[in-house]
Amino acid sequence: MHRYRSHTCGDLRETHVGDTVRLSGWVHRVRDHGGLLFIDLRDHYGVTQCVIDPDSAAFSLAETLRSEWCIRIDGEVKKRTDETINSDIATGAVEIFIRDLEVLGASKELPLPVFGDQEYPEEVRLKYRYLDLRREKLHNNIMLRSNVVADLRKRMWDIGFNEFQTPIITASSPEGARDFLVPSRLHPGKFYALPQAPQQFKQLIMVSGFDKYFQIAPCFRDEDPRADRSPTDFYQLDLEMSYVEQQDIFDTLEPVVAGCFDKFGGGRPVNRNWPQIAYKDSMKWYGSDKPDLRNPIKMQVVSEHFAGSGFAIFANLLEQEGNEVRAIPAPKGGSRKFCDRMNKFAQGEGLPGMGYIFWRKAEDGSMEAAGPLAKNIGPERTEAIRQQLGLEVGDAAFFLGGKPKTFEKIAGKARLIIGEELGLTDMNRFEFAWIVDFPIYERDEETGKIDFEHNPFSMPQGGMEALEGDPLEVKGYQYDLACNGHELVSGAIRNHKPEIMYKAFEIAGYPKEEVNKRFGGMVNAFQYGAPPHGGCAAGIDRIVMLLADEANIREVIMFPMNQKAEDLMMGAPNEPMTEQLRELHLRLNLPDA
Numbered sequence: 001m002h003r004y005r006s007h008t009c010g011d012l013r014e015t016h017v018g019d020t021v022r023l024s025g026w027v028h029r030v031r032d033h034g035g036l037l038f039i040d041l042r043d044h045y046g047v048t049q050c051v052i053d054p055d056s057a058a059f060s061l062a063e064t065l066r067s068e069w070c071i072r073i074d075g076e077v078k079k080r081t082d083e084t085i086n087s088d089i090a091t092g093a094v095e096i097f098i099r100d101l102e103v104l105g106a107s108k109e110l111p112l113p114v115f116g117d118q119e120y121p122e123e124v125r126l127k128y129r130y131l132d133l134r135r136e137k138l139h140n141n142i143m144l145r146s147n148v149v150a151d152l153r154k155r156m157w158d159i160g161f162n163e164f165q166t167p168i169i170t171a172s173s174p175e176g177a178r179d180f181l182v183p184s185r186l187h188p189g190k191f192y193a194l195p196q197a198p199q200q201f202k203q204l205i206m207v208s209g210f211d212k213y214f215q216i217a218p219c220f221r222d223e224d225p226r227a228d229r230s231p232t233d234f235y236q237l238d239l240e241m242s243y244v245e246q247q248d249i250f251d252t253l254e255p256v257v258a259g260c261f262d263k264f265g266g267g268r269p270v271n272r273n274w275p276q277i278a279y280k281d282s283m284k285w286y287g288s289d290k291p292d293l294r295n296p297i298k299m300q301v302v303s304e305h306f307a308g309s310g311f312a313i314f315a316n317l318l319e320q321e322g323n324e325v326r327a328i329p330a331p332k333g334g335s336r337k338f339c340d341r342m343n344k345f346a347q348g349e350g351l352p353g354m355g356y357i358f359w360r361k362a363e364d365g366s367m368e369a370a371g372p373l374a375k376n377i378g379p380e381r382t383e384a385i386r387q388q389l390g391l392e393v394g395d396a397a398f399f400l401g402g403k404p405k406t407f408e409k410i411a412g413k414a415r416l417i418i419g420e421e422l423g424l425t426d427m428n429r430f431e432f433a434w435i436v437d438f439p440i441y442e443r444d445e446e447t448g449k450i451d452f453e454h455n456p457f458s459m460p461q462g463g464m465e466a467l468e469g470d471p472l473e474v475k476g477y478q479y480d481l482a483c484n485g486h487e488l489v490s491g492a493i494r495n496h497k498p499e500i501m502y503k504a505f506e507i508a509g510y511p512k513e514e515v516n517k518r519f520g521g522m523v524n525a526f527q528y529g530a531p532p533h534g535g536c537a538a539g540i541d542r543i544v545m546l547l548a549d550e551a552n553i554r555e556v557i558m559f560p561m562n563q564k565a566e567d568l569m570m571g572a573p574n575e576p577m578t579e580q581l582r583e584l585h586l587r588l589n590l591p592d593a
Contacts, residue, residue, distance in 0.1 A: 491536020
């Protein structure tokens with residue numbers, strides 16, 4: 001018999017009754033039933049109930065066992081009585097009567113419980129992540145992640161893509177986040193960077209003549225943490241294709257992602273025929289470029305109803321160019337209590353408040369509009385607003401005004417809260433949508449400088465001709481895939497023509513010399529017959545987070561950082577040794593404490 005096990009803790013069934021077996025695993029829990037000890041033994045594959053009585057030579061050792069001790073047991077498989085069968089576990093029809101027992105690894109007192117799924121401080125969970133990972137829910141999340149990656153990889157191979165690996169040590173590149181820099185020992189004063197994405201390399205793969213590339217790629221960005229974003233590194237399904245247009249990318253990726261969600265989504269419906277929504281419309285209707293379409297609320301512009309009205313705040317705002325008023329419909333939200341609560345939410349977000357109107361039944365049985373705004377603008381305008389928004393008795397609408405960029409995000413948050421609190425959002429489904437026609441450039445409000453708003457390597461719609469006009473009007477062949485309020489995929493048709501690339505970067509303040517210095521490898525390659533190409537990347541961590549129905553991305557990453565980008569388990573980041581700094585020709589210039 002094998003030194004440690006003949007079977008796993010998930011193997012044994014009634015067909016094994018009478019067999020002598022050997023199992024190894026962790027003591028999940030010990031129960032004393034009047035002299036009989038019941039030991040639930042757990043490994044990666046499952047749990048098996050083991051029994052030992054005082055007549056066994058190993059009983060005295062068994063009495064010393066505690067949770068999470070690692071042990072080996074030998075014993076005979078016996079059938080449980082009908083009343084003791086445990087249908088919750090695969091091995092629940094049998095148990096093992098222990099004949100021999102060996103402690104393989106004793107455990108100190110546990111800093112957090114493994115049995116059950118109790119809430120525990122994140123600092124403790126991350127410091128003792130190896131114990132946290134033994135807990136059933138988190139263990140299952142990590143296995144889900146492994147299976148999702150395998151599934152995505154197989155789907156890509158099945159549709160003709162080839163998997164290639166790109167460098168981890170490379171040059172710095174402006175991808176919209178801070179680089180992690182790596183000092184060079186052999187080249188004093190120079191630095192490599194960990195790649196924010198394999199962007200340039202995958203484009204060079206297309207130039208090299210490989211038609212369809214993919215990779216489960218690690219990416220490194222020095223970012224502020226969020227619930228759906230790791231502060232240091234993440235993995236993505238990275239892909240690129242030659243001789244394609246935007247729709248070709250959509251047609252390729254949709255069955256891959258939808259198939260994965262069908263397989264691992266626990267039966268939750270996945271929408272088909274994913275809509276394509278222009279960026280400006282997404283911001284106008286949903287206050288977000290990653291809208292949650294499980295929520296049916298669609299915001300609308302209602303400026304005409306407030307222009308010249310008795311509500312001076314909005315009327316005066318609308319006299320200034322670029323301002324508008326938007327309404328957030330709130331079906332079933334027509335109570336003063338709910339309206340006041342949403343107004344308080346807006347104040348908590350830094351706004352003076354959020355105007356509202358709600359419609360109720362009057363004493364004579366007719367419908368009437370109520371709330372401060374209704375009194376100021378009068379019945380004719382409130383009725384026009386109600387009809388535009390399609391609202392009825394018991395419904396409400398909330399209003400925000402000014403330059404859209406100053407209130408869109410808050411309006412988007414309010415839309416989500418209204419949808420959830422009023423029970424309008426169907427939480428038990430997946431709703432996908434492509435967001436398209438992103439602007440290539442944005443203007444910094446403080447400096448007035450034009451810079452890239454998104455990926456700088458996107459082909460502008462209209463090519464060189466488009467770049468001769470107003471930069472803020474230029475849209476790119478750039479797209480994101482949103483699902484349930486999260487950005488899952490980002491990509492573009494690439495700018496593969498050197499002359500258009502130089503012009504695009506020039507508008508953003510990068511002279512030709514700077515472009516050659518930063519992207520010389522790619523620009524040079526484009527001068528040797530570069531094919532039209534495009535691609536995208538899907539975030540593995542976020543996909544698994546949605547499939548696992550987790551609110552925080554750390555619940556689907558095996559060894560995550562904390563909110564301060566610290567690895568509490570390994571003690572990173574740590575201080576370098578003097579010898580290391582000397583080798584790298586570095587000297588620390590720390591901020592004053």
